[in-house]
Every structure is written in structure tokens, then in C-alpha cells.
Amino acid sequence: MTQDNNKSLAGRTHEPEQIDLIDLVVQIWRGKITVIICFIVAILLAIGYIILAQEKWTSTAIITQPDGGQITGYSNAMNVMYGKDAPSMNAVQQSFIDRFSSSFSALSETLDNQQEPEKLTLDSAVKGQNLPLKVTYTAPTAEAAQKTLAQYIQQVDEDVAKGLSSDLNVNIKARVTDLQTSLSNQEKVSAEQKALRIAQINQALTVAEQAQIKTPQVQQADQVSQDTMFMLGSSALEAMVKNEATRPLTFSDDYYATRQNLLAVSSLTVKPDELHAYRYVMKPTLPVRRDSPKRALVLILAVLLGGMVGAGIVLGRNALRNYQPKA
Numbered sequence: 001m002t003q004d005n006n007k008s009l010a011g012r013t014h015e016p017e018q019i020d021l022i023d024l025v026v027q028i029w030r031g032k033i034t035v036i037i038c039f040i041v042a043i044l045l046a047i048g049y050i051i052l053a054q055e056k057w058t059s060t061a062i063i064t065q066p067d068g069g070q071i072t073g074y075s076n077a078m079n080v081m082y083g084k085d086a087p088s089m090n091a092v093q094q095s096f097i098d099r100f101s102s103s104f105s106a107l108s109e110t111l112d113n114q115q116e117p118e119k120l121t122l123d124s125a126v127k128g129q130n131l132p133l134k135v136t137y138t139a140p141t142a143e144a145a146q147k148t149l150a151q152y153i154q155q156v157d158e159d160v161a162k163g164l165s166s167d168l169n170v171n172i173k174a175r176v177t178d179l180q181t182s183l184s185n186q187e188k189v190s191a192e193q194k195a196l197r198i199a200q201i202n203q204a205l206t207v208a209e210q211a212q213i214k215t216p217q218v219q220q221a222d223q224v225s226q227d228t229m230f231m232l233g234s235s236a237l238e239a240m241v242k243n244e245a246t247r248p249l250t251f252s253d254d255y256y257a258t259r260q261n262l263l264a265v266s267s268l269t270v271k272p273d274e275l276h277a278y279r280y281v282m283k284p285t286l287p288v289r290r291d292s293p294k295r296a297l298v299l300i301l302a303v304l305l306g307g308m309v310g311a312g313i314v315l316g317r318n319a320l321r322n323y324q325p326k327a
């Protein structure tokens with residue numbers, strides 16, 4: 001019998017120790033003052049954080065490419081300058097929103113690199129699609145977030161409009177120069193043709209005088225070539241010389257079309273305030289929920305953390321008191 005008891009005791013010494021939950025609860029209850037103090041300290045720290053932490057509110061707006069009415073002046077100017085080679089309305093709209101997106105991203109980087117960074121973001125509103133775009137701004141108050149976001153969108157829009165208007169004016173000047181050069185070249189060619197015509201008639205007159213031909217020797221003028229023009233006679237040729245000298249230059253239809261285009265392009269004026277690089281799908285919102293601090297979440301975490309720290313202190317203290325070094 002004694003031998004069996006010894007075996008039983010020997011077997012128990014090798015069993016793993018089990019945690020007694022009731023004992024832990026009792027220990028924590030006995031040290032409830034410590035736990036309560038930890039609760040209070042954690043809650044006070046959480047309240048202090050909530051009071052001192054800067055609030056963050058985020059306003060959101062959704063924008064897309066401008067409609068036709070917002071870029072009519074620019075599109076019409078392109079059509080006048082380049083005619084059938086002008087970009088389509090959709091291409092112009094896309095170029096405007098691309099310019100806006102690039103400028104807005106540059107502004108976002110600039111604000112983020114300040115000594116006191118500002119959070120301005122630009123992203124796709126629908127995953128996998130380039131448009132529409134979602135823009136956000138974070139500020140200490142809801143009103144400031146909404147107002148500042150609207151101001152930055154307007155600022156970028158004005159900068160883009162000024163840049164595009166300036167580029168268009170440069171293109172207009174370049175186009176005017178090209179058209180003026182084309183007209184000048186055509187006028188020179190026409191003047192040279194007139195001079196050549198007069199020289200040819202004078203040459204025929206010289207031949208007619210030397211041949212003593214005064215009256216026409218042909219029945220119809222269309223039968224006369226350059227080599228046989230002297231057959232018209234010196235009297236007719238003298239009249240032709242005087243007529244050609246006072247006759248205005250002759251131009252082709254292309255010359256007058258170019259001149260008409262020059263007048264149209266020269267009168268083009270596009271004001272920056274008539275252009276807009278975006279259109280609102282949703283205007284900047286007035287946020288109703290702050291991003292941080294989350295008061296309820298902070299208080300809940302404080303209570304949990306305070307309870308865990310308090311229980312840990314109580315259990316650790318009791319474990320040290322009951323610790324017995326092995327012989």
C-alpha cells in the first residue's frame with residue numbers, strides 16, 4: 001500500500017502545473033485598489049491625450065474633365081488655327097484634366113514638404129478608372145478643411161487656365177507669323193510672275209519693231225504663243241506693256257484663303273477666366289466625423305490597458321511574495 005502511494009506521488013510530481021483561474025480572480029480582487037488606481041491613471045492619460053491632441057478633419061471632393069461649355073473659347077481657337085487638323089473636343093477636355101491633375105499633384109508635394117506639412121491628396125475615385133478624381137484635404141476643423149480644399153482646387157484651376165491661355169497665345173502668334181510668311185512668299189511669286197510677263201511682252205515688242213510689224217498678223221490672240229507674240233504687232237504690244245505695268249498682282253484662291261485665315265487668327269482672344277480645367281461631380285464636403293482622435297476608441301483602449309496593467313502588477317507582486325527558491 002505504501003509503495004502504491006509513493007508511485008502516485010511520484011507521478012504527480014511530473015504533471016504540468018495548471019493555472020487556477022479562480023485563484024487569479026481572487027488575487028486580482030484582493031488587489032482591486034491597485035487595479036482601480038491603474039484604471040484611473042489610464043483614463044486620465046487618455047483624457048489628456050484627447051484634450052491636447054490636434055483634431056483632424058478631412059473634406060472630400062470629386063472632379064472630372066470639363067464640359068464643352070467650359071472650354072468653348074479654347075476649342076474654337078484651335079479650330080480656327082488648325083482647321084481639320086485641330087484636336088477633337090474630347091482630346092482638348094482630356095488635355096485640360098491631365099494638366100489639372102499634374103499641377104494638383106505638384107501642389108500636393110509642395111504642401112507635404114513644408115515645415116508644417118499639409119495633407120492634400122489626389123487619387124482615382126473609381127478603382128481601375130482614370131476619371132473621376134477624388135481630392136481630399138485634412139485640417140484641424142471641419143470648416144477649415146472644406147474651405148481650404150475649395151481654395152486649392154480654385155487655385156490650381158486658375159493656374160492651369162493661365163498656363164493654357166499663355167500657351168495658346170504663343171501658338172496664335174506663331175500661327176500668325178506662319179500665315180504672314182506664306183502671304184509674303186505668294187506676293188513675291190506673283191510680283192516675279194508680273195515682271196516676267198512684262199519682260200516677255202517687251203521682248204516681243206522689240207522683235208515686232210525690228211520686223212516692222214505694226215498690226216496684228218493673226219486672226220485670234222489665243223493662237224499666239226510666247227515665241228510668236230511679236231505677231232500681234234508693235235501697237236498692240238505697246239498697249240499691253242502699259243496695261244501690265246498698272247495691272248494689280250494676280251493671286252490664286254489659296255492666297256485669299258490664307259489671308260482670310262490670318263484675319264481670323266489675328267482676332268482670336270481667349271481670356272483665362274473663361275477657361276476651367278475641371279468640373280465638380282461632388283463639391284468639397286463638410287465632414288461630420290473627425291479622423292482623430294477617436295474619443296470613444298481611445299477611452300475603451302485606456303480602460304483595457306489600465307485593467308491589464310493593474311492586473312499584471314497585482315499578480316506579479318503576489319508571485320514575488322510567494323516565490324521560494326529551489327533547494
